[in-house]
Amino acid sequence: MPTELILHHYPTSPFAEKIRLILGFKKLAWKSVLIPAVMPKPDVLALTGGYRKTPVLQVGADVYCDTALICDVLEHIAPEPTLYPAHLKGVCRIFAQWADSTLFWTAMAYNFQPGGAAQVFADAPPEFARSFAEDRKAMRVNMTSLRPADAASAYRSYLRRIAHMADEHDFLFGIDACVADFAAYHPLWFTRTRTPAMADILAATPSVLEWMDRMAATGHGLPEKFTSADAIEVARNAGPRPAGGNLLVDSAFQDDHGIALGSRVTVTGESFGPEPTEGELIAATRTHYSLRREDPRAGTVHVHFPRIGYVLKKADAT
Structure with a gap:
């Protein structure tokens, strides 16, 4: 096969x-x-x-x-290397599920404020921005979106909580990365790389930025x-x-x-x-x-x- x-x-x-x-x-x-x-x-x-x-x-x-x-x-x-260390199998999966849902949608509601959206679509024709908005609206029929101010408040809180983990270890649960790290990283990656106008929110948690640098160094394989x-x-x-x-x-x-x-x-x-x-x-x-x-x-x-x-x-x- x-x-x-x-x-x-x-x-x-x-x-x-x-x-x-x-x-x-x-x-x-x-x-x-x-x-x-x-x-x-x-x-x-x-x-x-x-x-x-x-x-x-x-x-x-x-x-x-x-x-x-x-x-x-x-x-x-x-x-x-394993995504699910034996002593963390339950907690790393639960954390990853939270990061892929609650953290992700909070970050996206924050990122797509006007300044961030302008950067995302800066090099795209206006019709693409419209089609993107319509496309994602069709995908969110069963969801309620956070208002930007509420998203900003929650995102700051979540970043502080992640910082408490990153303060203690190279990665969120210890000396090695696990699935929790990859799930938490990608919405923050979008803030930092795709909407840099919104990335000042990360500056208050320097240990998170250092952890993000370690994650980015992983690379994309071959x-x-x-x-x-x-x-x-x-x-x-x-x-x-x-x-x-x-x-x-x-x-x-x-x-x-x-x-x-x-x-x-x-x-x-x-x-x-x-x-x-x-x-x-x-x-x-x-x-x-x-x-x-x-x-x-x-x-x-x-x-x-x-x-x-x-x-x-x-x-x-x-």
Whole structure:
């Protein structure tokens, strides 16, 4: 089976930066497919069937959605250095979930105030700024946005709390980085690199800036340019791994929905990104769902989602 890692991403995506740094942390080679920041994304949807968030990791004809699940895949491929130290397995995952949600959305509400937004779109035509705003609004249908003043207050508090950790160690939980560091880093990276007009908020926590420098030094591993057409051809030629034989460690069926394997189902994000992916349910384990789907261009693909943050329904119930 193909083992090449293909990351579908764009350079300014914070969540893509999280995964790029983890690829560097694990010193992995990977193929870099650049995708649009906004819809339409026909080549992405050929692989995912509906999921359109960034990034997506492809291995052959297996497609892994959501960075929480991608982290588990990369840990399986390269167990050392670990993202989940034995003595921190619970706390680092819980912290990472908080950072990927509460911290991220707080930082983005702060970053996209007028001064920050002007920098993000400084080199883009006006129509792109409009399409970006419309695109993200469509993805946030089930979310309530923080007001800028509230976001600024919360962001300052969160930065102070992260500083309390960075004051004590080189990384948030000790002498080595773990998944918590990568999850906390990427929204701050966006503030510092994409909206420098807003980055003064970081100056009050110098230990956080020093920690960010250590994180940035991790690098992005060994990327190689690749085209989306080539990635789709890889999927078509590879065929997916057997159900239960993918790059995720658990395979036992856990039925919490009364939906049998083989059923036609949809999987949809709980909040951000309402677009469903439809397919045949081939795995529902304690950590993830897997769907088999057919695409005219990509052939048979298996699309994988984490359980946490996603909603499983029978296709005729949506």
